[in-house]
Amino acid sequence: MTPAELSAALRAVLLSAQADGVLALAADQVPETVTVERPRQREHGDWASNVALQLAKKAGVAPRDLAQAVAERLSTVPGVAQVDVAGPGFLNITLDAAAAGELARTVVEAGEEYGRSQANAGERINLEFVSANPTGPLHIGGVRWAAVGDALARVLEASGAQVAREYYFNDHGSQIDRFARSLLARARGQEAPEDGYGGAYIGEIAERVRADAVAAGEPDPVTLSDAPAQEVFRARGVELMFAEIKQSLHDFRVDFDVYFHEESLHSSGAVEHAIARLRELGHVYEADGATWLRTTEFGDDKDRVIIRSDGMPAYIAGDLAYYLDKRERGFDRAIIMLGADHHGYIGRMMAMCSAFGDTPWVNLEILIGQLVNLVSGGEPVRMSKRAGTVVTIDDLVDAVGVDAARYALARSSADSAIDLDLDLLARATNENPVFYVQYAHARTANVARNAGALNVRREDAFDPALLDHPSEAVLLGQLAELPRVVAQAAELREPHRVARYLEELASAYHKWYDQCRVTPMGDEPVTDTHRTRLWLNDATRQVLANGLGLLGVSAPERM
């Protein structure tokens, strides 16, 4: 019996009590979904519900009395072994071993589908993340969004949504100009400009730009005058830098469906189109020689300039056009993941969303993630491109590998600033929980191999009543949780919940492995207990694989 089935049974019991007049409530006061949870304490049964506590006041009865009435009816439901009323009015439910064990077959038969739902079916989501400027390699902060964003995309897909991963590629504006000037200066053997970029990669990119130009039969750009030289370094430098970022992300197993060029918004007329639309809606005005969007009408602190007095579009003009473009491409919802240093944009972005006639936090959602701090020798390291203390995505992968890096970055809530210890990363990988989870998966695979070799076959028997060991009740309970965890992770945009869940599941599996053998010892005959346990082993393997897949982490067959 799955928790969803138990929940439905509990609701049916409430409705029957209501129909019989035992529960003095209107039918619509019985909640649509009755929550059942895994109790913290094992002795509180397999599942618990606080529904009696919640309904008692409305029904005008004592919580324990209501709970008692529900318990009597629920205990007659097939598969329910025992229902106890505890504390102020909790219902503690224990299932028959057979009903609980049935889940092993449910999971095995569902396979990769187990844990997925259709909760968000039909929803088209545009998920924008990373979007780092191509002025240098992707550093640790961007990598966090790559890991979390891609995991979120997978979790949303598992909830039935159609998700497009999008990278907003900023190839326009003053930071790019600084990048181009830095390349040119380096190529000429000069100091980097005051506000420029000075890392070693600048020299490498500059050399490649020159070599490519010469190879193509064009003049070496350093021989050109300033303006055209800078333009060559800008165009080709951005291209090279971006290709490098893309490759690094690909090696990190993060691939975007769309790499959107900011410049295209300006060249295609999308900016004018968006401004015209807002003007039509009456939210645009002229003042002090500039063009403004009246965002204060929608809760922003101040109105925003969209066309500067020098005629150039302000940065937000691109955002306006980009948002409208996403909506016109048919996305119901645009989700943007930004670092904490961007939180000040939320007000104006939501105001902009309203100005277009959309609903903030429905059609547009902005997720703010806190920054990553680097620590070395217990001391915070200030990242500086000039000082060379930048940790790039490639450095991170070289140090710990893709699996450990993705897992470590995705297992914490994005709301928390995390500290990454450089010494720890460089030293070893043994303190990483990812191995605990991966090892559990490798174990399930190994057990399955051994079972096969000893002729323990699933198809020969499945008798769930034999899964009656205490560690099996715990393991089955954990397996039952995946759908709820995935649904919650999707709804809250918190993929780290999947990682935490996997750690608990791995723990339950390791304990079970320690106490219950799947394969016979020595000359022991193969029994139905062995065969049925193989179902449980394989169900666990499936859930671990599904969960690791949601995080973009591999599920190894051997370690």
Next chain:
RNA sequence: GCCCCCGUAGCUCAGUGGAUAGAGCGUCGGACUUCUAAUCCGUUGGUCGCAGGUUCGAAUCCUGCCGGGGGCACCA
């Protein structure tokens, strides 16, 4: 000054109103001739920043304060 996030075990962090607040690492001590010991068992460890409030019940929600981080452009 205003805005956002955080404050939970020695460290890194879970816990979106429920029962005795958890995990990993760390400490100390046990368990491998039988499915991989990257494991398991035990031990150590807490005024959930502080003070009020809401309620049957608060780490969780509200208010104020303290501490840490990050923001408040006709920059991008």
